[in-house]
Amino acid sequence: MHADRLYTNARLATMRPGATPYGAVEKGAIATYADRIVYAGPEEDAPSAPMVVDLEGRWVTPALIDCHTHLTFAGDRSDEFERRLAGETYTQIAQAGGGIARTVAETRKAGAAELAAGALSRLDTFIEEGVGTIEIKSGYGLTFESELAMLKAARATGLASGMRVMTTLLAAHAIPPEYEGRSAAYIDEVCIPLIREAAREGLADAVDAYCESIAFSPEETRRLFIAAKAVGLPVKLHADQFSDLGGGQLVAEFDGLSADHIEYSSAASIKAMAKSGTVGVLLPGAYYSTGETRKPPVDLMRQAGVPMAVATDANPGSSPLLSILTAANMACTLFGLTVEEALSGITREAARALGLGAEIGTIESGKKADLAVWDIERPAELIQWLGRRPLHGRILGGEWL
């Protein structure tokens, strides 16, 4: 076994499922070669390496992963937050040109460079919380050109930040004003051509849609998924957030990476997701911020063996949340996840929701050396405390950042 770096005197939360909680190894060590882990386990069995870093007893987890964000957008909607609390309804705000339509209008005006700059400024807090990989969706352009600009901005954000950014084409996020009442035409004329172009240019790692009575029907979503699969792109879905349209089942049928939100998913959907290995992505920030009361079927997912991830859903409207640790705390406090489930949800299962289950999300030989080093005494401290950022350092692709 060849290693070029060795991290000693560490407590490892490897997050490998198995005998110990958190896959923990006390008195552990990690050896890396280039950007890969070549050893993770008891220090006494570790290989030697020319460079040795003493982690002084600190805990090491996989670098955290946020598998669902809308971090690329232009404009600000804090005035709508203000107006809602002062008594205006969502409908009144939408009728006055607010809501997602406003973000779409402002995003269309912005170029890819401006969009990337905005996303980069919002990445800071993720970096400070030990995030190594983040997904960023398009979905505020809703034109052929503007959706591509959003995907390019997300790619540029990854290059500029050193963060692993996974891009998702979400052209089917909302029906744009030009296509009001003609959602099927929007799918055919804009979304499906976009899938082909994004695949051709290598701009999208996955395709997503918003399947809901106020957005796209299951039938429209199905046509989109067929087009995605035809060019080899995996799919995921905003499913069953406000009503059960069978979104979980639909995305499972296409071996989808994840079904996200899923507050209203039926037992049949959960069963189908278990069978296809589709991850259920919990977004408690949206639940919290919109004052919803229907919780995702956590017990059903546990029983069926559906993997559960947790993400921020960071966006300027329904989930203004820039903290993956806060999302994990909310998943525990509001949805009743155990601490280990929440930490798995922002590491191992989040990796799986991005199709990266073999690459990142646990600390084990063969995976990328994406690690977070913490000034804590127990992994649970990460999730219990809101607002605390006990990060000591991040190692991404074998490099200490």
Next chain:
Amino acid sequence: MHADRLYTNARLATMRPGATPYGAVEKGAIATYADRIVYAGPEEDAPSAPMVVDLEGRWVTPALIDCHTHLTFAGDRSDEFERRLAGETYTQIAQAGGGIARTVAETRKAGAAELAAGALSRLDTFIEEGVGTIEIKSGYGLTFESELAMLKAARATGLASGMRVMTTLLAAHAIPPEYEGRSAAYIDEVCIPLIREAAREGLADAVDAYCESIAFSPEETRRLFIAAKAVGLPVKLHADQFSDLGGGQLVAEFDGLSADHIEYSSAASIKAMAKSGTVGVLLPGAYYSTGETRKPPVDLMRQAGVPMAVATDANPGSSPLLSILTAANMACTLFGLTVEEALSGITREAARALGLGAEIGTIESGKKADLAVWDIERPAELIQWLGRRPLHGRILGGEWL
């Protein structure tokens, strides 16, 4: 008017109640002399000063204030968070030696220096969020010596951090094991002598108690308040959190600075608080973390004209929250405060809850030059976004930190 510094090109959220939301002054300036504000208003009317700082159009608010924390403690209870989520009840955890009894046991073992070091490490996130003044309570020692050590640790934390720390003697936080079943004796033998000693040594700025069926009765609280008033210390109260014992009314009777929690406060209590000018301190972090459903009577307070403050209640058990901006967001999202009420609640009204209403909490001539400078376009951004820390800099007592 004599000024030694002038901050120009600023947008001021002075938080003075009045004509404009947030007491806003666009194109504003602030002049200071030593540690005081000598001018705050339109830039065109500002005095000259030898040192001029261009704030480049940034927003300036009063430095934020957290008026209710338990930041000084020893030990960690993240394992209890973990166990509760895994299915154990509060009672089971308490019977196994957990809960506040555990923090008390660990705090008693720690010296003032260790306690101060712990509190200091937890202050970082408050500093990063623009907090200038923070209250820290005793209440985990519950012996004469250990409560004094906690107050000394809080004072030392203030000196070491440059933060304005207000100390509150909360010996009547819980009944210590030595006094089980003899709460009245604990009040007489420990709490009242402590009030006198803390006053003599200048260690406490206020006296607090926990008036609840599981802690101290209204009659015991009253005896404590009489002792506090006798030595000239103002009082505040953990009131009506889980049941209505008339705590709001009781603390109002003693012209108390604040009644805190107040989920179950009656209309009579609210009326009494309005009359005495007692601030209602909302602690949404505890409400969120303990899964409570009863909300404080916000509408009643508005109608009665009770000032509302918002605080973190930062503590290792029921409110593991180290972010005043998150507390403000929760006050809006969970309790329905307007954004301006929430921002007033962590500035002007929080100052009042600490008896510092004439000194800090707004930007106006004569007050301390405690300011926070922000990279935002609207004050509402501070409250809307969770996890974002757009602080550009803090000015405390006239000094840029």
